[in-house]
Amino acid sequence: MSENMANKKTIGTKQKILKVSSTLFSEYGYKATSVRKIASEVGIRESALYNHFKNKEEIFLCVAKEIFTTPFSQNDSDIKESALKGKAFLQKFAMQYKLLTFDKNNENMFRLLMIELFQNKELREQFMNEFHNENIKVLSEAFFIMMQNSLIRSADPMMVAYEFLSTLFYIRLQITLLRFDSGSTTNLSTQFEKHVEFFWESIRV
Amino acid sequence: MSENMANKKTIGTKQKILKVSSTLFSEYGYKATSVRKIASEVGIRESALYNHFKNKEEIFLCVAKEIFTTPFSQNDSDIKESALKGKAFLQKFAMQYKLLTFDKNNENMFRLLMIELFQNKELREQFMNEFHNENIKVLSEAFFIMMQNSLIRSADPMMVAYEFLSTLFYIRLQITLLRFDSGSTTNLSTQFEKHVEFFWESIRV
DNA sequence: ATTATAAATGAACAACTGTTAATTTAACCT
DNA sequence: AGGTTAAATTAACAGTTGTTCATTTATAAT
Numbered sequence: 358m359s360e361n362m363a364n365k366k367t368i369g370t371k372q373k374i375l376k377v378s379s380t381l382f383s384e385y386g387y388k389a390t391s392v393r394k395i396a397s398e399v400g401i402r403e404s405a406l407y408n409h410f411k412n413k414e415e416i417f418l419c420v421a422k423e424i425f426t427t428p429f430s431q432n433d434s435d436i437k438e439s440a441l442k443g444k445a446f447l448q449k450f451a452m453q454y455k456l457l458t459f460d461k462n463n464e465n466m467f468r469l470l471m472i473e474l475f476q477n478k479e480l481r482e483q484f485m486n487e488f489h490n491e492n493i494k495v496l497s498e499a500f501f502i503m504m505q506n507s508l509i510r511s512a513d514p515m516m517v518a519y520e521f522l523s524t525l526f527y528i529r530l531q532i533t534l535l536r537f538d539s540g541s542t543t544n545l546s547t548q549f550e551k552h553v554e555f556f557w558e559s560i561r562v
Numbered sequence: 563m564s565e566n567m568a569n570k571k572t573i574g575t576k577q578k579i580l581k582v583s584s585t586l587f588s589e590y591g592y593k594a595t596s597v598r599k600i601a602s603e604v605g606i607r608e609s610a611l612y613n614h615f616k617n618k619e620e621i622f623l624c625v626a627k628e629i630f631t632t633p634f635s636q637n638d639s640d641i642k643e644s645a646l647k648g649k650a651f652l653q654k655f656a657m658q659y660k661l662l663t664f665d666k667n668n669e670n671m672f673r674l675l676m677i678e679l680f681q682n683k684e685l686r687e688q689f690m691n692e693f694h695n696e697n698i699k700v701l702s703e704a705f706f707i708m709m710q711n712s713l714i715r716s717a718d719p720m721m722v723a724y725e726f727l728s729t730l731f732y733i734r735l736q737i738t739l740l741r742f743d744s745g746s747t748t749n750l751s752t753q754f755e756k757h758v759e760f761f762w763e764s765i766r767v
Numbered sequence: 768a769t770t771a772t773a774a775a776t777g778a779a780c781a782a783c784t785g786t787t788a789a790t791t792t793a794a795c796c797t
Numbered sequence: 798a799g800g801t802t803a804a805a806t807t808a809a810c811a812g813t814t815g816t817t818c819a820t821t822t823a824t825a826a827t
Contacts (some may be wrong), residue, residue, distance in 0.1 A: 363788075365750070370774080370775095379809075384595070385681070386591070386680075386681065388591070388593045388594045389593045389681075390728030391813075391814065392814085392815060393813085393814085393815090394815085396731055401774090401775065402776055402777075403777065403815085404773045404775075404776070404777080404778095404816080404817080404818090405774065405776075405793090405817090407815095407816070407817080408773075408774055409774090412815075413815065413816090437693040455634075455659065468680055471676070471679065471683070472679075472680050474676065474739070475591075475673055475676060475677050475739075475742060476590070476594075478678070478743060481615060481742070481743065482737055484739070485736075485739070487734070502709055510763075512760065512763075516608075516756060517760070519729070519732075519753070520729055520757065520760055520761075520799085521730030522732075523733070524725055524728040524729065524732075525730070527724075527727075527729075527731055527732060528728070531579070531690075531694070534679070534686055534690070535681075537680060537686070538683065538686065544582070545636070551721060552725065553582070554720060555717065555722070555725055556725075558717075559764030559765070560764070561603060575804080575805095577770080594782065597784085597786085598783085598785090602793085605807065606804090606806090607805070607806060607807080608785085608786090608811080609786080609787080609805080609806070609808095610804065610805050610806075612785095612786070613804055613805075614804090615805075617785075617786075618785065618786090653786090700769080749797085754793060768813085768827100769826105769827085770813100770825105770826085770827075771824100771827095772822085772823100772825085772826100773824080773825100774799105774808085774821105774822080774823075774824090775799080775818065775820105775821080775822070776804085776812085776819105776820080776821070776822085777818105777819095777820085777821095778817105778818090778819095778820105779816105779817085779818085779819105780817075780818100780826085781813105781814100781824090782813105782814080782815090783812105783813080783815100784811100784812075784813065785810105785811100785812090785813105786809105786810085786811095786813085786823090786827080787802080787808105787810075788807105788808090788809085788810095789806105789807090789809105790803080790805100790807080790808100791804105791806065791807090792803105792804080792805065792806080793799095793802105793803090793804080793805085794801105794802090794804095795800105795801085795803100795804105796799105796800090796801080797798105797799090797800085797801100
């Protein structure tokens with residue numbers, strides 16, 4: 358019971374530190390975010406941070422770990438099934454991508470990723486693996502199945518996956534940029550759907 | 563004569579400062595690059611920098627100005643002519659994009675752009691205007707002409723331009739990331755050509 | 768009530784930041 | 798040779814950085 362309560366309180370401020378840090382890091386980047394700024398927004402002195410984290414970098418690593426917790430993951434049997442639906446699969450995939458783009462938390466994480474991409478080697482590798490390769494894998498499996506069932510014209514599935522994914526990424530980057538300056542994204546928000554339409558017309562047999 | 567020589571010397575170190583700064587900024591970003599580091603790599607004391615630039619920001623702005631000096635720019639008559647060649651136009655465009663990607667100086671500038679994209683509003687706007695809109699304009703004009711001449715299937719030219727450009731950007735980002743870690747880009751270097759091939763098959767009538 | 772433990776505080780540290788001032792060095796023109 | 802001027806140096810500033818340490822405060826268990 359003692360541990361429970363103690364933990365509860367600890368986790369309370371610890372979580373608060375992570376939340377505040379996440380916001381600050383994703384706005385100003387690692388270097389420009391000072392431990393004093395974090396502490397002041399949490400409501401404690403900077404020395405109190407060190408009761409919860411070894412140092413600034415540990416805080417950052419904890420925040421960065423959340424970047425790649427993709428909320429949607431499809432297992433292989435799912436893919437096999439939905440890939441048979443052809444266009445509907447692409448629509449679903451693009452819609453999930455769109456949801457991530459407009460989700461407040463994911464938006465912050467994406468911005469943090471972009472800011473620190475060239476500063477942090479580990480982040481770079483994770484970007485390649487979990488952001489790129491993972492999506493390419495899912496997509497190319499789906500395109501392969503579509504080709505087998507003659508839903509789309511035959512080509513290198515990985516190539517097709519690359520083409521489909523790259524535009525999604527570019528749309529997301531542009532939207533994130535616009536929203537960072539509180540700009541309107543009404544024009545771009547339908548881009549995901551338009552992309553699927555265009556792409557399907559490009560590959561369907 | 564006096565002014566000439568004096569200027570020559572001034573421009574000598576001034577240029578050297580810009581060159582060194584460009585390298586450092588594009589590796590560590592603005593905040594993490596100190597004036598002392600710049601000065602030491604130039605071979606002077608940090609106070610001597612202020613004989614050439616008002617402050618650190620002015621150095622950065624001078625460096626940043628070079629980001630968008632696109633070495634290739636096509637005027638309207640050029641576009642009209644080469645667009646009629648259809649696929650060849652896309653190949654030429656992609657090849658120029660590829661050259662920029664692998665050009666040492668442009669590579670640094672691109673990295674700097676990515677690093678500071680979410681830190682500098684002016685850079686963000688310039689990215690949108692000169693990096694995105696400018697290319698979209700050229701491409702959509704070309705696609706429009708191709709549609710008029712029934713070289714490609716009819717669609718919204720800007721939409722098609724967007725689709726074509728986004729993949730080029732994504733390839734460039736990936737190559738720049740790999741090269742930053744001295745990774746091999748042999749797989750990706752042919753991606754530009756593959757993209758054109760795939761895309762042309764997607765739109766040709 | 769006493770004790771044990773975790774969390775927060777205030778103060779200080781050494782290192783680093785961008786920038787300024789006074790001064791010296793070096794190159795050029797007359 | 799003397800004078801002018803730009804460019805470099807040395808030294809210092811005030812502020813910020815991440816981090817540590819001794820101390821106090823608060824919480825929960827015995």
